[in-house]
Amino acid sequence: RALAALARGEPDWWADYKPPEAVIDKMHEMQARRPDLVEIFEIGRTWQDRPILAMRITAPRADGSPCRPAVLLNSVQHAREWISVMVNMWVAESLVANYGADPYYTDLVDRVEWIFVPVVNPDGYAFTWTNNRYWRKNRRPAPTPNGRIGVDLNRNWGHMWGFGSGASTNPGSDTYMGPSAFSEPETAAMRDFALATPQLRAHNDMHSYSEMVLFPWGWTGLASPDHGTFSLLGDEMADRIRDYRGRSYSVGPIYTTIYPVSGGSVDYFYGDRGVWSFSYELYGNSFNPSPAQIRPNAEETLSATLLLGEFVADRYTFRADVNRDCVHNFYDVRDFIRLYGEGDPAADYDASGAADFLDFAAFIQDFIERR
Ligand code: 0X9
Ligand code: ZN
DSSP: OOTHHHHTTOOOGGGSOOOHHHHHHHHHHHHHHOTTTEEEEEEEEOTTOOEEEEEEEOOOOOTTOOOOOEEEEEEOSSTTOTHHHHHHHHHHHHHHHHTTTOHHHHHHHHHOEEEEESOSOHHHHHHHHHTOTTOOSOOOOSOSGGGOOOOOGGGOSSSSTTOTTSSBOOTTSTTBOOSSTTOSHHHHHHHHHHHTOTTEEEEEEEEESSOEEEESOSSOSSOOTTHHHHHHHHHHHHHHHHHHHOOOOEEEEHHHHTOOOSSOHHHHHHHTTOOEEEEEEESOSSSSOOGGGHHHHHHHHHHHHHHHHHHHHHHOOOTTOTTOSSSOOHHHHHHHHHHHHTTOGGGOTTOSSSOOHHHHHHHHHHHHHHO
């Protein structure tokens, strides 16, 4: 259904892989097409001073209206996994192209704040286009010890960083964890964005290749406290992928489904930020699948990815966030009691037309459930 452009006879952007400039151009094209829905912003800069760009897709929100739960979709932490960029951009395009035309997509854009970081590793991604198609890490310059270049960004996040066998201390390794957690500007930018986005509730970090839907933990084989919910969601994602054209994805925690990974993004988003964090290993037989595999990958994963939006839209509201800072905390209670004491109509919590005891009871109940 993201094919409106094709129907209009425009060239198919997903027919082949796209170099860094073309990805940025496409983001700007989306923003120009729907400036009411799309906003591009910079979350940080790389070692080589390239911007790390994010794109927010959500319907206009009236001043004072509740915060929306946010979903973060990022791709190409690993520079050579080009197909992840294309798959991620397809999700963005599907939201932009179908907004206002299809009630399912319209609802998702009205109720959820979607954040895309299509290229988390711009230096590495550029390097794969100019120098080495199979480069994986970022481009942290020498001198690292032994003059080796690059850190594996998916070993540099701060949850149980460097633990056990899930990452390498050797700067020459493709899984080098870096000198400290968040030593790299790319992971630090993503962390800072997460910290500045308290409404963030779900995340997917797209990789290739292995046909997997993965969730926490990567650092240990023990089940996470939310293993049951992760399994239900992960199974539903795999079912949706299978329903499209029969492709079978395996589902499970990173550690037991692929291998031990410490300092990975999924463990950070879940373990430190309390976010429902998933990761794909997309379909393909190599890090360089033929361009003919872009569209199948993008199409078959779309509705699985959108499940995260359906889930957070239903589960998280910010109704009891009285001061609209996207967190439920003590200040909301204080502000509500003040409004209530003043007889302010804003304290008519059950919208009955009168600010009375039932409003106070409903607010407290809601607040306790939402915090
Ligand atoms: O080693 C990794 O970081 C991932 N495999 S990859 O081939 N994409 O490099 C495995 C880590 C867990 N998988 C994901 N987070 N997708
Ligand atoms: Zn990867």
